[in-house]
Every structure is written in C-alpha cells, then in structure tokens.
Amino acid sequence: MGTQYRAAEKSGDRASARRPSRNREAGQSQNAHQRRGKKKFSVRKRILLIVFAAVAITVILLLSPIFSISEIRISAVSLYSSEELLSSFDGLKGKNGFLSLLQSTSFSDLDDLFRLRFGSKEESLLFDYPLIKNIVVRYDLPDTIVVEIEERTPVMVTESDGMYLHIDSEGYLLGTYTQADQLDMPVIRGIRISDYKIGTSVAGGKDRATDDAIKICSTMKQLSMLSYIDIIDVSDYNEIWMYCAPSLSIKFGSADDIGRKLSYIKGIIDSGYDGNSNGTLDLSAGGNPVFKNNESAQEAPETPQAPETAQ
Template identity: 30%
Template sequence: MKQRRIKVVQEPVHIKNRRKRRKQRILRAIRSLLVTALFAITIVYAALSPYFNIKHIDADGTTRYSTAELAAASGIRTGRNGFRMLFSNKSRPGLFRLGDAEQAIAENCPYVKRAKVSYVIPGTIKIKIEEREPAAVIDMKGIPLLVDKEGYLLEVDPVLGSETEQNSLPVIRTVEPSSANPGKKLDIPEEMLLSAFKVFDTIREVDAVNNEKMLPEVDYVDTSDLSNIRFSLQARIIVNLGKAEELHYKINAAASIFTKNIKKTERGTLDFSVGKDPVFTPESGG
C-alpha cells in the first residue's frame, strides 16, 4: 500500500492567543467570584460574631466633654457589633470611619469643631475631637452669647468660672442675630465680628508698648454701625473710631488722651470720625 504524507495545518497564532486570553478571563472571573464570596462570608461572620462587639470607647482631644458624654452624643454604645455599625452607616467619610456618629457629635456638642470616629478591630471605638475655643461674649440685649472666633455659638448665658476667664473675654455689641442655637453659626455679618476682633487685637498691641493698660478698662466694642465703630471705657467714655481705618493711630491716641487729658470724673465722647484731630465732648457739653 502506498503511503501518503498528511500535511499538518497549524492553528494560526492569533487564534491561539485569542483562546488563551479567553481562558485567562474565565480564570480571573472565577478568582474574582471566589474572593467576593469569601469576603461576603467573612463580613457576615464578623457581623454576627460577638468577638467584634464594641467593648471600649476612647476619646481624645477634649477638655469639655467626658468619654461617656461623647459616646451618648454619637449614639454608640458598648455591646453593638462594630461591622454592623460600619455597614449601616449612611455617611462614609473614610475606611472604618463612622460618619453618622461624627455628625451626631458635632450636632449635639456645641464646643466640637470637628469629630473623627473610627472603629478599631476587634472592639474599640476611637473618638478624636477638635474643640472650638471661646473668643468673645456677644451682648444681645443683656443676654450674653459665648462665641468662638468664627461666630459659632457655644453657650447662651454662660457661667464663666474664674475672674481671669471673665476679664479675658472681650464683649462685643453688634446687630441682633435672628436665632441663637448652640453649635450653629450666628447670622451676624462677618465683617462686624472681624472688625470687633481687630479693635481688640489693636488695643492689645498698643498696651504691649505702654505702661498704662487700656484693655482692662474696655467695657465693650460696638460694631453695629461699621461707619461708627465705638468702644466704651470705664462705663463713662465712649470712643468713636469711625471706620476700621488707621486703628493703631486712633487707639494709641485714645489711650494717651484717656490717661493724660480726661479727668477721672469726666464722662463724654472722644470722637475720631469728625476730622483729622479727635474731639472730646463732655457729657455736660462743656
């Protein structure tokens, strides 16, 4: 029998590569499915296991609130499962962060500027607080409102502890806010607050180079009219600065006139808004 040669037709390279890529895609899909399934099983186990229940709550960065107060404000309590809390969390600012708890703390604790609440495996909650610092008292028709430098209301009619604390906080009179809710920013024009703080800062700068200190004699700064910014000294002298311009010159001159030219029994107005030179008008008009 005559033998025949059979020519072997090799499969084209591009078809081989296509088949190889298809297999790789299938293997990757299977691996991805297995990893997802394993992850899901792990999460379900963690969410059901008492091993991941909250056992400790730690707070750092606060001088105003206890750990128990912050925990109550956040809605977190021991015994709850940490993973359930993470996955029931509506707000997710970051990995293992509890955004809902952070928001609740900020809403319920007026002195809290920023809160970071994290779940640490297996059973710890870490609360990191950045607090607002009292900067001034706003006199609202005789009712004191304690605010920070950004105008956020910390307390209504606060109880100030030491005499040093009372004297160190400047008193500001300005337009009346429409509402006063602790933890919220007062709807007072920002320029009015900034101008008041600028006046107080300038008084401190002038006091730093003078022997006679004026700041302890200041009753309040009134910025309700930005064209006629005023402050009161010893409840008897009103200093009208006009606009918040050339403050260092005006306040330095006011300090000198108050200590050297105005009698201790006189009452009246020292006006810097009427011209180049200040004018003192005694209350009697003399």
C-alpha cells in the same frame, strides 16, 4: 499503456503516503489546541480559586470578634460632658466595626468608607450638639472608634438681664455666665439680645450692631488681641468706641476697614500706649491714627508710629 498504469500507480502510492502524514499533523494540531485550552482553563480556575480564597479569608477576618467595637475614644471637651457624648455611641459598642461602617455609608459618600469615616454619624452629632464646630468620627482598627472634636470658642461677651452671654465668631450663643465667669475678651455694649437660646446664632442680619461686633471680635481673635480691649460700644455703628481700662479710649469709627484699624491698634498698644495712657486714640478719620492726651488737651495731638503691616 503499461507505462501509464505504472505512473498512475506510483502517483496513488505517493498520495496514500501523504494522507497519513497530513492526518498525523491534523491530529497533533488538534491535541495541541486541546492542551492549550486545558491550560487556559486551568489558569482561570486557579485565579478564581485564589480570588475566592482571598474573599473568604477577608470575610472571615472582618467578621472576627477582634473587629468588634469595644472602645470609644473622645477628645477633651468643655462645653459638653464626655459621658453625654459617649451615650451617642451606645448603639455601636459590641458591633463589628466594618459592618457598622458599611451600614452607615451611603452610595454618594463612598469616600467615607475608604477613609474609615462615619460621615452620617458626624452629621447627626453636629445637629444634636450645636456647640461643636467640627467633628471627625473614624474607625481605628481593630476595635476603637476615635472622635475628634473642635468646640466653638467665644470671641465676645454681652450682658442681658444681669447675665453675660458668650458668643463665638459665627454668632452662636455658647452659654450664660455670671460676671465672675467672664473670660479675657471684650464686653460688648449697645446690643440687645432677647429670647435667646443656647446653641443658636444671633448673627445673620438680625441686627447690624450685633453683626459688626462679631466681625470686629472675630478679627481681633485672628490678631490675638482679644485681651487688649475691655469694652466695645456699638450703640452707634457709625461711631464705634473701644475702651482699655483704666483711661484709654479709642474712637474706632464705622466697621469699615476693620483689619487695618485693628492692626494699627495692636501695634500702637504693643508700643506702649496701653490702658494707662490717659487719652483718646482716634482712627475715625480713615488716615493715620491720632492720639490726644487728656491732660494736655491744648497741645497738638500726637501721631503714634503705626506698624508697616497695617498700611
């Protein structure tokens, strides 16, 4: 009995000894957990403070007077006056560039924001000034708006009521001029444009002869040969004629295969068959062009050497 009592007493002593140890371990674990929680909170707090400070500094900088728009820089233009275009930006002068950009950018055009582009302003200017073909309006830090303009350029001229109408490659009427103001490009005969308005298009299926003339002259511009031809007669769109002063006639035929025919003409004129050739160059048959000299009508017609690129 005594032995059992002593064994139980020793067992109780060991259990009592283990309890403080376990309590200490639990306390240490709890303290470590609290320290980790405080550390995580401290890191989050620092991150939030840094983000808040960055946002605050950014807002202060963006609202700073240094970003107020003070200059509008417009590229050189000829169809409109710079003063007229500058007046379109009066509402932006003195305003903060970033805020103006935000206000003019819709949710669907957020890419304009990252490119610092005033997309809505570009659209309104294209509508208000139809002689502008392309335009870029961008914010140039810190205080400038840069306006880059590509104007429409004429590719042909036609006469109406004693005035010469300049028309671009999309059929837009760019202006009316006297004969003295003619540019170095073909005069189109055989089309009639009435009730015209500058800044509107005369193309688009209203008249086949007009559309054919625009296609021909647009291709000539691409080939850098607008100055090669003086007159294009599209009175009969199946039998188009071209003339180079003073004495070269070109029987172009229909407006089919325009690029190949014009490449032939360019190569042939470059090789020496110019306006002084006194003859007719016939491309209407669809094969190789044939040149017939007016002074040797009884002789066999010549076949000019065509450039390889025209095949």
